[in-house]
Structure formats: C-alpha cells, structure tokens
Amino acid sequence: MVRMAEVSADQRLVKGARSRAAIARHAADVASVDGLAGVSLGRLATDLGISKSGIATLFKTKEALQLAAIRAGREVFVEQIITPALAVPRGLPRLRTLVERWLGYITDPVFPGGCFRAAVLAEFDSRPGPVRDAVAVDHEDWMQFLAAEIRKAQETGDLPGRSVEALAFEIDAIVSAANTARQLGDDARVVTARRILDDLLN
Amino acid sequence: MVRMAEVSADQRLVKGARSRAAIARHAADVASVDGLAGVSLGRLATDLGISKSGIATLFKTKEALQLAAIRAGREVFVEQIITPALAVPRGLPRLRTLVERWLGYITDPVFPGGCFRAAVLAEFDSRPGPVRDAVAVDHEDWMQFLAAEIRKAQETGDLPGRSVEALAFEIDAIVSAANTARQLGDDARVVTARRILDDLLN
Numbered sequence: 001m002v003r004m005a006e007v008s009a010d011q012r013l014v015k016g017a018r019s020r021a022a023i024a025r026h027a028a029d030v031a032s033v034d035g036l037a038g039v040s041l042g043r044l045a046t047d048l049g050i051s052k053s054g055i056a057t058l059f060k061t062k063e064a065l066q067l068a069a070i071r072a073g074r075e076v077f078v079e080q081i082i083t084p085a086l087a088v089p090r091g092l093p094r095l096r097t098l099v100e101r102w103l104g105y106i107t108d109p110v111f112p113g114g115c116f117r118a119a120v121l122a123e124f125d126s127r128p129g130p131v132r133d134a135v136a137v138d139h140e141d142w143m144q145f146l147a148a149e150i151r152k153a154q155e156t157g158d159l160p161g162r163s164v165e166a167l168a169f170e171i172d173a174i175v176s177a178a179n180t181a182r183q184l185g186d187d188a189r190v191v192t193a194r195r196i197l198d199d200l201l202n
Numbered sequence: 203m204v205r206m207a208e209v210s211a212d213q214r215l216v217k218g219a220r221s222r223a224a225i226a227r228h229a230a231d232v233a234s235v236d237g238l239a240g241v242s243l244g245r246l247a248t249d250l251g252i253s254k255s256g257i258a259t260l261f262k263t264k265e266a267l268q269l270a271a272i273r274a275g276r277e278v279f280v281e282q283i284i285t286p287a288l289a290v291p292r293g294l295p296r297l298r299t300l301v302e303r304w305l306g307y308i309t310d311p312v313f314p315g316g317c318f319r320a321a322v323l324a325e326f327d328s329r330p331g332p333v334r335d336a337v338a339v340d341h342e343d344w345m346q347f348l349a350a351e352i353r354k355a356q357e358t359g360d361l362p363g364r365s366v367e368a369l370a371f372e373i374d375a376i377v378s379a380a381n382t383a384r385q386l387g388d389d390a391r392v393v394t395a396r397r398i399l400d401d402l403l404n
Contacts, residue, residue: 033328037239113328122324125385126235126315136386169379169394170372177375183327184338192371 020058020068023048027069028076032113035123036066036131063130070134073116080105082145092158092201095149099171099197106179107190115179117142143168159201170200222260222270225250229271230278234315237325238268238333265332272336275318282307284347294360294403297351301373301399308381309392317381319344345370361403372402 026048027039040062045052059065085097106115113119121139124132146168153159159167178193228250229241242264247254261267287299308317315321323341326334348370355361361369380395 035237035239035325037237119324119328121382122321123237125382126321132386139386163394163397165391165394166398169391170376170398173375173379173395174372177371177378180323180327184334184341189367189371192365192367193375195365196368196372 016058019054021072023055023058023065024068024072025076027065028072028116029112031066031069031073032109032111032116032119034113036069036120037123039066039069041065066131067134070120070131070138073111073120074138076110077105077117077142080110090149090152091156092153095146095153096201098146098149099175099201102175103178103190103194103197106175106182109182114183115176118176118179121176143172146171167200171197174200218260221256223274225257225260225267226270226274227278229267230274230318231314233268233271233275234311234313234318234321236315238271238322239325241268241271243267268333269336272322272333272340275313275322276340278312279307279319279344282312292351292354293358294355297348297355298403300348300351301377301403304377305380305392305396305399308377308384311384316385317378320378320381323378345374348373369402373399376402 023044027044030043030047031039041052041055041059044065045055048055055065059068081098081101084101085094088094088097109115117135117138120135124135147164150159150162150164150167154162154164174193174196178190181187181189181193225246229246232245232249233241243254243257243261246267247257250257257267261270283300283303286303287296290296290299304317311317319337319340322337326337349366352361352364352366352369356364356366376395376398380392383389383391383395
C-alpha cells in the first residue's frame, strides 16, 4: 500500500510537471500575440479546456504564469537557436549560424506572434517588477552570449577592429526590427534586414 | 435666445474637444507604460477623476480610445521631432536633427514609458484589426519621411552609395533598440546606439 501510494504520488508529480510545461508553453504562445498582459489564468483555462482552479493549483497567480511563460520562451529560443549553433565551430561560422537561425525563427515563426523575446521585452521594459526583471535578465544573457561569440570570432581573426558591444547591439536591433516587419507582413524589409546583417558579419 | 443657445452649443463643442484631447493624451501616456491593452474607459476615468459614462460619451469603445491615443502619440512625435527638424535645411543637417531629437525624446522622455511608437508597434504587430492598421500606417509614414530625407541628403552629395531603404531601416531599428535599453535603465547601450547612429550618418 505504501509503495502504491508512492507510485501514485510520483505519477502525480510527473503528470503535474507535464501539465505545467504544457500550460507554460501555451502561455508563451498567447504572450507572443497578445502580450504577457493577455496571459491570465482564465484565458489559459478556456484555451486549454481545463478548469481555472486546476491552473490556479499549478500556478497560483497571473504573475507566476507570466514568469513560467518567459522560461518556456527561453527554452524554445535555446532549443531553436543556441543548441544548433553550438554544433558549429566557434567564431564567425557559429555567429552566422546564430543570426541565420534567429532570422529563420522570425520568418517561419515557432510562436504565432513571432519572436517571443522581442514581444515581451517591449511590453514590459517600462513596468518595474519581477516580470520585467526576468525579461531583462533573459535579454542580457542573450546579449552577453552574442558578445562572447563576436569576441571569439575576433580572436580567430574575423571582424577586425569592430566594437564588440556595438556589433552585438546592432545585430539584436536589426533582428528585432525584422521581427516587427515580418509581423506587419512587410517581407521586403525582412530582406533588407538580412542584407544589413550579411554586411555586418562580413 | 437662439444666439445664446448657439454660443452655448459652441462652448460645449469646444469643451468637448478639449476633454477629448486631454483624455487621448493621457491614454497615450498610459499606453507608453502599460500598452494599449491598459487603455480602458474605466482606467482613464479613475486616473482623470471623471465618470466612466463621461468618457464613454466621448469615446464609446475601448478601441476608439486606443485609436485616439495613437493619434495623440503621433501629434506629440510630430511636434517634438518633425516640426523642429523642418526648421533645419533639408539633407544631412535635417536628418541629423531628426535623429538627434528622436534620441532626445527617448533619453528624456515626453511619455513616461519612452517612445510611444516603439511600445505600441511591438504590442500590436501580431493582432490584426483597426489598431494594428493605425499603428502600421503611422510607422510607414515615418519610415517614408525618413527615406525621403535620406534621398534628399544624397541629392546634395551626402551619404553616397548607400541604400536608402537599408539606412532608414537601420536608423529606426537602432533608435527603437535604444528606447528599450533606456527603459531598462541601460544607459551604456544608449551611448552605444548614439555612436552607431553617428557612424551611419557620416
């Protein structure tokens, strides 16, 4: 009986973790279109056909759900962009792969509203609190990663004489603006962005 | 009596127009921080200490209020950035003034949440409807204005051999990213943005 109860508790934990992950992932989808403001316990319950109290058991508050959405968005970004780039040699080839995959993630979006990071960063940059803090940390991690890869490219002789900070800032700015253009259906500007990025990484 | 009634009707119209403008302007302030999603009849009524039915008489729906906020944001942008630049000779001097004033509008913001356009563009780029249409038209007008000024600078011999579309896209992307950095309290990246813009306009 004790063993049975343990198995059952384990199963409940596994099931709970899976539910949490599925709910957080859907919350990220919602946030990419309607912003994190659109991520409410009630909305998620309706979308997923589960009870609001069921979601409340797992996430308690809207803010906890928003923070889980940010973590889910980050996991997708790592899986789609960073992990594949890590398979490519460090330096300029990896940097180009990062930018290429990031653009792909925007033109053929995983999230219905395009780049999750771009959406929530602009939404929460002016609203102090735990959500902005989480979004800012995520953004900073990405900027540091990008800067480290640029530095590595310079150590192997590429991109000579360029400011690492300026180049990382420009890449991020251009891809974010390309995301906006893509979401507005302006594919010509996405082509423009790609050309600018090619020039920056030459 | 007829004349009195006319005067009174006029006064009511003037008062109504003033109220509309004041409410729309506050709606733009709110949207710059909390997004257009935060612009509701109830929120505005509470903030301004007027009745919700009074606001509803002037604006009917949340969407009408959001559209009025976009027009108010546009008016401020024209007044702060475009009008002063029109006093400077066309070509590179005017282009530099436009970018300088736009950066000033970001570092010393008129709106509590920074650049109104950047905030609402990212918020509504994935949500089809009249609000996205208004935001997209406003953005496109600005991009065309910027492109026309770049073209003029080239006609007078400056910025030779540069793609007009690419340069307009870059300026917009860098200033928008500077706005995000500023809202996150990251003044070092605002300095980086300024350096990149100086290089672009040289």
